Amino acid sequence: MTQLKPILSHLDPIIPSSTGKFKSSPYAFHRLRFHPRLTLWSFLFLFFLLIFFFCSPPAASSGGNKRRSLTNTSHSERARLSPNWPAKAHNSARPQSKSGFTVLVTGAAGFVGTHVAVALKNRGDGVVGLDNFNNYYESGLKKARKSLLERQGVYIIEADINDGDLLSKLFEVVHFTHVMHLAAQAGVRYAMQNPSSYIHSNVNGFVSLLEACKNANPQPSIVWASSSSVYGLNSKVPFSEKDRTDQPASLYAATKKAGEEIAHTYNHIYGLSITGLRFFTVYGPWGRPDMAYYFFTKDIIRGKEIKIFEGADHATVARDFTYIDDVVKGCLAALDTAKKSTGSGGKKRGAAQLRIYNLGNTSPVPVGKLVSILEKLLKVKARKKVLAMPRNGDVLFTHANISLARKELGYKPTTDLETGLKKFVKWYLSYYVSAMLKFVSPSFLQFEMENLPEVLLSGISELSMSPSASLSSYDAVRTYTASAYVILSNRLGEANSTELFPLAAGFNYSVIDARILALNASYFLKAGGHFVISSKIFSDPEALPESSIKEVRVNWAKYFSEVRNRSLDT
Numbered sequence: 001m002t003q004l005k006p007i008l009s010h011l012d013p014i015i016p017s018s019t020g021k022f023k024s025s026p027y028a029f030h031r032l033r034f035h036p037r038l039t040l041w042s043f044l045f046l047f048f049l050l051i052f053f054f055c056s057p058p059a060a061s062s063g064g065n066k067r068r069s070l071t072n073t074s075h076s077e078r079a080r081l082s083p084n085w086p087a088k089a090h091n092s093a094r095p096q097s098k099s100g101f102t103v104l105v106t107g108a109a110g111f112v113g114t115h116v117a118v119a120l121k122n123r124g125d126g127v128v129g130l131d132n133f134n135n136y137y138e139s140g141l142k143k144a145r146k147s148l149l150e151r152q153g154v155y156i157i158e159a160d161i162n163d164g165d166l167l168s169k170l171f172e173v174v175h176f177t178h179v180m181h182l183a184a185q186a187g188v189r190y191a192m193q194n195p196s197s198y199i200h201s202n203v204n205g206f207v208s209l210l211e212a213c214k215n216a217n218p219q220p221s222i223v224w225a226s227s228s229s230v231y232g233l234n235s236k237v238p239f240s241e242k243d244r245t246d247q248p249a250s251l252y253a254a255t256k257k258a259g260e261e262i263a264h265t266y267n268h269i270y271g272l273s274i275t276g277l278r279f280f281t282v283y284g285p286w287g288r289p290d291m292a293y294y295f296f297t298k299d300i301i302r303g304k305e306i307k308i309f310e311g312a313d314h315a316t317v318a319r320d321f322t323y324i325d326d327v328v329k330g331c332l333a334a335l336d337t338a339k340k341s342t343g344s345g346g347k348k349r350g351a352a353q354l355r356i357y358n359l360g361n362t363s364p365v366p367v368g369k370l371v372s373i374l375e376k377l378l379k380v381k382a383r384k385k386v387l388a389m390p391r392n393g394d395v396l397f398t399h400a401n402i403s404l405a406r407k408e409l410g411y412k413p414t415t416d417l418e419t420g421l422k423k424f425v426k427w428y429l430s431y432y433v434s435a436m437l438k439f440v441s442p443s444f445l446q447f448e449m450e451n452l453p454e455v456l457l458s459g460i461s462e463l464s465m466s467p468s469a470s471l472s473s474y475d476a477v478r479t480y481t482a483s484a485y486v487i488l489s490n491r492l493g494e495a496n497s498t499e500l501f502p503l504a505a506g507f508n509y510s511v512i513d514a515r516i517l518a519l520n521a522s523y524f525l526k527a528g529g530h531f532v533i534s535s536k537i538f539s540d541p542e543a544l545p546e547s548s549i550k551e552v553r554v555n556w557a558k559y560f561s562e563v564r565n566r567s568l569d570t
């Protein structure tokens, strides 16, 4: 009976709640002893409470059938942080230039976060990154961005912005002058699959961060990423900051709009200086694989059909695609022009700056045009399917009016879509090819990354082989074969014969296409062949039945012995 006391204390007002004040009262004991029903109900209550506690899913990972649960660094996983993270953060935060800022970049392993963190570091600011490394998209890309940042001297803390304790500790260790808040659950359409992840990051996470900022002494100035999606169903073009933003078309947009209102509150009550930036479909190298330009590139290369959305009555869907370097300049200008927060230690001391700006390109481009630019750059014809835009949060078009940002931030985008996509495609191919090249001897392949798009079609002559290239180097690759397969139609004696090739393992199948095509191209070139790649990757190689995988392996081995013999003959 005694072990029930703390629990019963919440149920029975006659037992004092504070254990220190608890005195064993014969009256109380008497009441307990003579109310068996109360005891039974208490047991039941306790039982159901425990069941609820252990069975309820965390907010970020609540998912229905179609939902994907995102893994975030939870508070309990903080043990994964290196024990000397405060010292590392402290070092990383030290500005190199005299007038440099000390900036916390949240979402630093994300697309925009990585670019902004590098730009800040390069100009002499002290930068600490924070990222939860969730699995919304391929974690390898986030890790590669992290390595890039580490090479630049930026330390990233692996933690979630919802971890208030960690944030308070961080703000004690480092006196940030600025916070560039880019951590968010991105993506418009995914909000229908996993709505709670948007509330977790974009609402709860934002509040958690603002709480830490408001309590910090000194309070930092905050610049954060809102979104063009807040314009929702607004039809007045181009979108101006004065236009209505009360008709969000997706939960993503609604959470970004909520963020703008939350920013107002924290500015009003606590004197935090806050600047929101409405990004317009930002694209470029190190981009996000969930965005159309990125997965269109992947799918065009692999010959997979892409869906192009259109509005009612075949209306064109268009976006004001904005190149990453232009957006980074806008972010830095927002930090540079941000006034100081006025509060300290959680108290407001005067009115503080509150701003919102569009960061777009001011020239919307139809999605069809985006695809034709990619086709031109990749020299591969896309397999297109035009579809009515699903009702999943998308809007028909976006178009930024950037007069305000131009006037107050000096923001002036200079990159048109074709120029920006050219840089993206170059990066895409070099990123995925260079990763593959780690598996082969450096002398095996030497080619100009610039020429890779040629390779993908028929430009085998563009490929320059190292004189020391040898077939045995290819065998080295073979040892890594495993999880993914590509069909190559080759013209090496057997016109249009189709073979299944195992691809290099150690990578997610979705990221290897270009590397593999280049490798196979090199091999066949070495073998004296000419061939056209009409490649197609299985949409889900994991789904191949085990029996067919075995068969493929046998075919593969046979194939290579045949090819080797042939190449020796030539």
Ligand SMILES: O=C(O)[C@H]1O[C@H](OP(=O)(O)OP(=O)(O)OC[C@H]2O[C@@H](n3ccc(=O)[nH]c3=O)[C@H](O)[C@@H]2O)[C@H](O)[C@@H](O)[C@H]1O
Residues within 6 Å of the ligand: 186, 187, 188, 226, 227, 228, 229, 279, 280, 281, 282, 290, 291, 292, 293, 307, 308, 309, 317, 318, 319, 367, 389, 394
């Ligand atoms: O500015 C923003 O605030 C948002 O920009 C981005 O959203 P969106 O503009 O929707 O970009 P993205 O998905 O690349 O679709 C581009 C176009 O391709 C069309 N689209 C898309 C998929 C497809 O299969 N077919 C297609 O036609 C589609 O209809 C659309 O017209 C960010 O993802 C988001 O996080 C947020 O930052």
